[in-house]
Amino acid sequence: MSNFIVEATTSKGYKINLNTGLFINNEFVAGANTIDTINPSTGELTAKVQAAEAKQVNDAVKAATDAFKNGWKQTKGSDRGALMYKLAELIDRDNEEISQIETLDNGKGITFSRFFDVKQLAVTLRYYAGWADKVHGKVIDTEGALSYTRHEPLGVCAAIIPWNFPLLMLGWKLGPALATGNTVVVKTSELTPLSALRVAALVKEAGFPPGVVNIITGYGNIAGDALSRHPDVAKVAFTGSTAVGRMVMKAAAESNLKKVTLELGGKSPNIIFNDANIDQAVKWAHKGIFFNHGQTCCAGSRVYVQEGIYEEFIEKFKAYTRLTKLGDPHEDDTYQGPQVSQVQFDRIMGYIEAGQKEGATLALGGKRWGSKGYFIEPTVFTDVKEDMTIMREEIFGPVVAVSKFVDVDDVVAKAHNTTYGLAAAVFTSDVARAIEVSNRLEAGTVWVNCYNELDYNTPFGGYHESGMGRENGVYALDNYTQIKTVKININRQA
Ligand code: NAD
Ligand code: MN
Numbered sequence: 004m005s006n007f008i009v010e011a012t013t014s015k016g017y018k019i020n021l022n023t024g025l026f027i028n029n030e031f032v033a034g035a036n037t038i039d040t041i042n043p044s045t046g047e048l049t050a051k052v053q054a055a056e057a058k059q060v061n062d063a064v065k066a067a068t069d070a071f072k073n074g075w076k077q078t079k080g081s082d083r084g085a086l087m088y089k090l091a092e093l094i095d096r097d098n099e100e101i102s103q104i105e106t107l108d109n110g111k112g113i114t115f116s117r118f119f120d121v122k123q124l125a126v127t128l129r130y131y132a133g134w135a136d137k138v139h140g141k142v143i144d145t146e147g148a149l150s151y152t153r154h155e156p157l158g159v160c161a162a163i164i165p166w167n168f169p170l171l172m173l174g175w176k177l178g179p180a181l182a183t184g185n186t187v188v189v190k191t192s193e194l195t196p197l198s199a200l201r202v203a204a205l206v207k208e209a210g211f212p213p214g215v216v217n218i219i220t221g222y223g224n225i226a227g228d229a230l231s232r233h234p235d236v237a238k239v240a241f242t243g244s245t246a247v248g249r250m251v252m253k254a255a256a257e258s259n260l261k262k263v264t265l266e267l268g269g270k271s272p273n274i275i276f277n278d279a280n281i282d283q284a285v286k287w288a289h290k291g292i293f294f295n296h297g298q299t300c301c302a303g304s305r306v307y308v309q310e311g312i313y314e315e316f317i318e319k320f321k322a323y324t325r326l327t328k329l330g331d332p333h334e335d336d337t338y339q340g341p342q343v344s345q346v347q348f349d350r351i352m353g354y355i356e357a358g359q360k361e362g363a364t365l366a367l368g369g370k371r372w373g374s375k376g377y378f379i380e381p382t383v384f385t386d387v388k389e390d391m392t393i394m395r396e397e398i399f400g401p402v403v404a405v406s407k408f409v410d411v412d413d414v415v416a417k418a419h420n421t422t423y424g425l426a427a428a429v430f431t432s433d434v435a436r437a438i439e440v441s442n443r444l445e446a447g448t449v450w451v452n453c454y455n456e457l458d459y460n461t462p463f464g465g466y467h468e469s470g471m472g473r474e475n476g477v478y479a480l481d482n483y484t485q486i487k488t489v490k491i492n493i494n495r496q497a
Contacts, residue, residue: 007031009050015333017103023052023196025059025220026203028066029213034059038193038220043110043341044332044376052196055221060188060229063217067159067186068235070214075186076156080136087132087181090209091125094202098122105170105198106332110340110377111295113333124174124202127459127475131178138183138480143488147495154484156184157237157262161230163223163251164199165243166192166343167298167399173199174459176240177216179479188217188236190227194344196220223247231255238262240482242300245423245468264472264482266300266464268397269425272418273303273454274408274440277311279430283452285319288403291428291454293327293381296339297401298347300469301426303454305387305394306405307414313407317385320405321367327381329372341377342400348377351400358384358393363404389420397423411436415443424466428454447473 007024024031034053042049055063075083094101102116111120140152162176169191180187191199203218219226227247231239231254238261241251245267255261273291275284291303308316332340342348348371355369368380379401387394387404394404408414418427427446431437441449447464450456457463462473472482 006033007053011049011107013103013107013333014044014331017333019100019104019107021050021104021197021201022204023050023200025053025055025063026200026206026218027059027063028217029207029211031203032059034219034221038196038222040108040194040196041344042107043343046345046376049107050197052200052220054193055190055219055226057225057229059219059221060226060233063188063219064159064230064233064235066214066217067188070212071156071158071186074212075215076184078184080138080182080184083181083184084132084135086209086211087128087135087178090205090211091128091132093205093209094121094125094128097201097205101170101198101201103333104201106340108195108197109166109169110332110343112337112340114335114337115295120168120170123459124170127171127174127178130459131182134179134477134480135182138484140486145490147493149491149493151489153487153489154183155487157483157485158185159236160185160187160483161233161236161239162187162189163227163230163239163241163243164189164191166194167295167300169195169198170202172242173202175474175479179474179483181215183480183483185237185483186215188219188230190230191218191220193220193222227251228254232258234259236261238264238483240264242266244268248470262482264474265470266472266474267425267468267470269300269302269423269465269469270305270395270397270421271301271303271423271426271428271446272305272307273428274414274418274430275306275308275312275316276429276431276433276436277309278432279312280432280452281312281316281319284430285316285323287428287430287452287454288320289323289327292403293324293339293401294455296342298343298399299455301448301455302399303426303428304398304403306403307408307417308405309414310407310409317366317405321383324367324381324383329378329380339381339401342379343377345377347399348379351379351398351402354393354396354398354400354402355382358387358391358402358404361391361393363387363391363393366405368401389417395421411440415440419445422468425469426450
């Protein structure tokens with residue numbers, strides 16, 4: 004077990020000590036090979052992490068299958084809930100260390116790791132712990148028979164999660180799966196495997212039986228693909244790119260028709276009307292795009308501003324964006340750290356180049372920041388046309404496309420000029436207009452006079468190619484249960 008312990012020290016001297024084996028059956032075990040995890044603030048190696056291939060995926064699925072059959076399935080909801088509450092408590096206890104690991108591996112500001120990612124993981128687990136003994140069937144009145152439904156767990160559920168919110172996504176998957184009595188195999192992103200492994204140690208400490216929660220990493224096209232195709236996996240929950248979402252669904256279709264939920268990309272419109280509170284709209288629009296360095300599936304990456312306030316908005320937005328504190332994510336007041344990887348850095352810089360080539364106005368930023376790591380200045384393009392690449396494609400970085408609109412019909416048409424439909428926002432002081440436009444927008448979440456406000460108890464997911472199914476809230480429980488009808492004859496004659 005000690006074989007895979009790695010040590011690392013943050014830029015502020017915080018010492019991290021972590022087991023980087025594959026977490027299967029409550030033990031840290033060897034993978035088929037190792038993956039280098041890089042510190043995005045420096046571009047240097049943080050650690051080598053054990054990586055799964057098909058054999059280790061099989062081992063993890065076998066562990067989860069055995070755990071499901073040998074007891075977890077019959078565990079009382081209140082007992083499952085108690086374990087989940089315990090895990091949440093341990094995560095809160097170790098918030099600082101987990102946050103340091105998350106910031107080291109992902110590059111997000113330490114204050115966000117502490118008060119958003121790690122905290123929300125605990126909050127989400129607690130919310131679903133409360134549901135664990137409250138998932139019931141119904142009695143349905145049928146003539147001559149007693150009919151009732153049972154909401155039964157599916158079995159082994161796989162979760163394939165991305166690098167932008169490694170722990171939040173862990174919570175969104177583990178919470179509803181465990182509450183409803185399933186066992187789980189999580190595959191973390193090969194770019195950010197560390198924080199979930201720290202949580203894995205707490206899964207064991209909390210007292211979960213071996214095999215109920217397995218956490219492995221590995222390359223997507225190897226370990227992710229093997230999970231998506233595995234005949235003993237009953238369901239796969241995926242968060243990531245639309246391109247890979249399609250592959251996961253195809254692999255599910257080609258294997259055992261496992262159930263699939265997908266939470267994919269977006270190009271979400273943020274609509275600001277003339278009558279909006281402009282100073283508030285500026286701040287929320289900033290959070291809408293620059294939160295998590297633009298690496299947010301629901302990012303408000305297209306900002307549509309009504310003609311009457313277009314110039315004023317841009318001036319205020321630029322002034323406010325200039326205040327964004329970029330730098331070492333281990334500093335308490337850093338808002339924006341590095342992008343997650345060299346690949347993402349290069350992609351984003353490519354989009355910035357395309358924006359300039361295609362004739363958008365580069366109003367702010369556009370350059371690399373510093374001389375090492377993957378930092379990019381907050382970048383604002385204005386006068387962006389509907390057919391430009393930066394208006395059409397998901398950039399997943401700190402780059403926003405701003406343009407002008409005339410009226411409601413004009414902006415709703417522009418908002419829908421995309422294959423995505425994850426989120427949208429409306430800024431106005433007219434309640435009737437807020438409701439009208441919210442109702443018309445084809446998006447899984449519509450924010451009014453705010454942006455990127457996520458709550459564990461409200462459903463989240465996409466219209467169109469932004470995905471299928473909803474996570475969070477009571478809605479997510481349906482993804483993890485199957486319904487059985489039982490009919491007991493009273494006086495029906497054969
Ligand atoms: P990705 O979709 O490749 O990775 C997400 C997860 O899927 C990772 O765990 C990865 O290992 C796994 N994966 C990759 N290929 C797989 C396959 N064939 N079968 C099964 N699993 C597989 O995302 P990325 O390459 O890290 O980022 C690329 C782009 O995806 C980003 O620029 C962004 O546009 C988008 N993205 C969206 C989200 C989101 O929250 N919706 C998150 C991350 C990335
Ligand atoms: Mn990393």
